[in-house]
Amino acid sequence: MTPYGLPPEHQVLVHWCYAESENGVADIIRAGPPAAEWEEGPVLSTSGTSGAFVMFDAAYGGTEAGTLTDSAVLGLAGGRYRADSASIDPDDLRSFRTHRFVEMA
Template sequence: MPRYADPGAVQWVESGGGPLIAIPETVLPFWAGADGDDMSCDYDRACDVEGFIGLLPVGDTRALVLGDDPASTTYLPEHGVFVRWCAADSEDELLAVVPAALAQAAWEPETEWTVPGPVVLFDAAWPGTASESTDHLRVVLEPGRYGVRAARVEPGPETWVGLVQLRRLTP
């Protein structure tokens, strides 16, 4: 699989073809990925998420599934947003359009996600215990409630970006 931004300004996470998932570090051991004896494994649950985002129970909390497209994804803390590389000629071009894309996004309905702290973004097919030995990104989040909303924006004729924004909610 080609790596679009290798090396680049930010770290991108790739998928083998399925969804990416952001799981709180505290519950990584509870995510079995595509492993398991049941008829429906955790990976199947992630694949069943319709649309850009969804939440799935994992341990005593929930994980955020980035669905719809297995696009390369990074997190930009200065904007509080997962950026999904749908189409662009370069990493510089894609990252340059993020502020404008955020301003013009037609957001889908927001959902609430409570996290106990940092999360790890990786391919949902992997077990959580193997996340550090595969393509992953640790995202530092303060414990608490977040509003999560998603959009797909086409800020240019050859540039498309998926956005999943996390907004800290007041207690």
């Protein structure tokens, strides 16, 4: 999944906190994650050769996951991943929370 037309090396999930429009979002995300202060998150494991995860807002119950239109499917190869998060606040008018999945040995 590459949100906002980002290339594969920028595979992040973007939680849009606030902004007037999505104009320029891809440029902000491209510039932001490399300079962002990433917070290490929990570790998850996928079994087999690949796994598909449905990501959705925690306010929804797990039984609603298949019916949500504002969810994303993340495909990961089998293995262990740490879910890191960072905030990107380019100015007072826009704020995003980004999440990346770092493959662990």
